[in-house]
Amino acid sequence: MTYSYQELRKYILDVCKTMGCSVEDADITSDVLLAAELRNISSHGVSRLNDYVKLWKSGRINSKPNINIVHETLSTAVMDGDSGLGMVVGKSAMNIAISKAKTAGTGWVSVRNSNHFGIAGYYAMLAIEHDMIGIAMTNANPLVAPTFSVDRLLGTNPIAVAIPAGKYPPFVADFATTPIARGKLDLMHKKGEKAPIGYVQDKDGFPNTDPNILTQGGAIVPLGGDYLHGSHKGYCLASIVDIFSAIFSGANFGPFVPPSVAFLPVLDNQPGIGTGHFFGAMRIDAFQKADDFKAQMDLWIQTFKMAKTDSEHEKIIIPGEPEREWESIRMKEGIPVLDKVVDDLNQIADELKIKQL
C-alpha cells in the first residue's frame, strides 16, 4: 500500500498521543520516522512503531521523560534521556549541542538512558540551518563480531555527518559501520536471496551467505569485510561510536546495549543505563567565514560531480543526493508500506483504539 506523508503522519501522531506523548514529542517522533520513509530507509521508519509501542507497554520506553543535563562544560554535556523515545531524547540532545556551539564554537553531547533513535542523519541535518556541521552517532544492540571474533560485541553503530554548502544542497553522510544494515539482510531472507560473501559470518566465524544466519549464532562483519580488506578499521569505527555514545555518558556499551525490540529481554547486571548516543555541532564560522566555507564546499561538490565515472555508471554520488531524490519522489507519489507492516500498524491501532491506517 502507498500512503501520503499526511496520512502516515496522522497515524503516528495518534499512536504517540495515545502512548501519552506531548504534542511536541509526537511531532518529533513523526518527523524522524517520516524522514526515514521519505529518504527510502524504511527499515527505520513507521515499521518501528510496533516495537516502540510494545516497549512502552512493557515499561521500557517512558512517554513522558524528564530529559536532563547531568554534567556540562562550555562545549560539552552529558544528558540522561529518562528512558524516553530515542527521537525525543535525540532531538533534545542535538539542540543542546547546537546551543553550545553558538557560544563555544562547537558543542558535544553524550547521552545515556535513551532508546532506538531512528536515522542518525536526521539529527546531523538539524545543524545545517544554523550554518553548522552536524554529527550524530548511536550504539545499538550487538549484531557485529569484531575482527577475529565469533562473539557479537558491537551494533551496526551508524555515523552521520551533515555539512552545509552554498548553491548545492548539503553533504549528508549517514552510514552503518558495517557493509550492510540488518534490515537489508532481513529483506534478502524474505525474498529467498543469498547474501553476498563479505556481509555475515557463521557461528564459527566462517564467511556465510545465509541472510538469516544471525538467528543461528552468526554475526554481521565490520566494514571492510575481513582482516585482509581492513575489517579491523570498521571494528575501530564501530568501537569509537560505542565509546563516545556509552563510556562518555554512562550508557550500556557493546554487548550490553539493550535490544530495541520488546520480545528480547534486557540483560541483568548491566554496566550502564539504556542506549547511548553522541551528537556534535560545529559552527562553520568558528573556522572560516560562512560564505567562504560554503563557496569552497560548492567547489568541492562540483569537483566530485564532474569527475569521470567508470563505464557502468553515469554519475558520482555526492553523499545525501540519492536520499534527497527519494524525498521529492515520495512527497509527490506517496510512501509505499509493506502489507505486513500495514497489518502490524492496524493491529496496534485496534489495541490502542485509534483509527486504522
Add this chain to the structure above:
Amino acid sequence: MTYSYQELRKYILDVCKTMGCSVEDADITSDVLLAAELRNISSHGVSRLNDYVKLWKSGRINSKPNINIVHETLSTAVMDGDSGLGMVVGKSAMNIAISKAKTAGTGWVSVRNSNHFGIAGYYAMLAIEHDMIGIAMTNANPLVAPTFSVDRLLGTNPIAVAIPAGKYPPFVADFATTPIARGKLDLMHKKGEKAPIGYVQDKDGFPNTDPNILTQGGAIVPLGGDYLHGSHKGYCLASIVDIFSAIFSGANFGPFVPPSVAFLPVLDNQPGIGTGHFFGAMRIDAFQKADDFKAQMDLWIQTFKMAKTDSEHEKIIIPGEPEREWESIRMKEGIPVLDKVVDDLNQIADELKIKQL
C-alpha cells in the same frame, strides 16, 4: 641493517639541524618519525626524510615556520603552518587543541599550509597524558577513486583516535580510510607479489591485482572495496577527513592536495594553501569523572579481550595493542631499515655534509 633508536635519532636531529630547524623542532620531527618506526609503520618513518630534504631544497618546506592562529573561538582554531614540516605544525596544532579543551571542555583545530605529518596516531596520543581523548586526521595527495569513479580525487586520509583507560594501556585506533596504505602496495610490487582483489582498480575502474597499477592510471579503492560491500562508506569517511582538514582551514582539498614528494610538481591554480590537517581533544572529565570513565574503559577493553576468537586466531586485537608490542620489541632489539633506505639516507648525509648512519 638494524639501528638503535638513539642512532636513528642522532641522524634525524643532524639532518633537521642542517636544514635549519630549531633544536625543539628537530626533536619533534625525530619523535614522530621514530614513533612510526617503533610502531612498525616504517612507511611513515625515516625513509620520509629523503622527500622532506628535497622539498626543503626546492622551497616547498620551510624549516623556520612562523606557525600562527588565523582565527579562533573558545573551542576552535584555524592555524596556518607557514609551509613548515608537518610534524612541527601538527604538534603545535594538537597542543592548541589540548589547551582549548582545558578551558572549554573540547578543542578543535583545522590547519592549512602544512606538509606530510607522518603518523596521525602520534598527535592523537598526545592527548592521553592530559586525560583527554585525542583525534587527528589529515588529507593527503590523491590516490583514491570515489565509488563509481576512475579519477583519483582523495588521499588515503587517515583517522586516529586515542582514548585513555585505567589499568589497561590506551585504546589507539590509527587507520587509512582505504583497505590498505600505499606503502604496502609498494612493498608488494618490490617483492613481485600480486595485490588481492579489493585493493586497487585499473584506469577504467575494473578490479585489478597489479600493486603497481597506480603508475598506470589506476587508483586505490575506498574502505569497503566496492559498492556492494560499502565502498561508498569509505568514500564518505575519506571525504569527511578532507573537508574537516581543508575546507575548515583553507588548505587544498581532494585532487588539489600537493604531492608529498619533490619529483611531482605542485599544480597551478590551487584552490587552497598547502596540505590540511584536523585535530581534536576532548577532556574525559568534561563528560564523566575521569576515574569512572577509565574504570568503564577498562571494563570495555576486558570485555573485548575475553571474547571468543575464531579457530584461526588466539586473541581479539584491542586497537593500539600490536603497535605497542612492536614498540617494546624495537626499543630492545633495534629498528630494521631497508638497505635501499639506508643508501638514500647516507646520500642525504653526504649532500648535507653530516655523519652517515
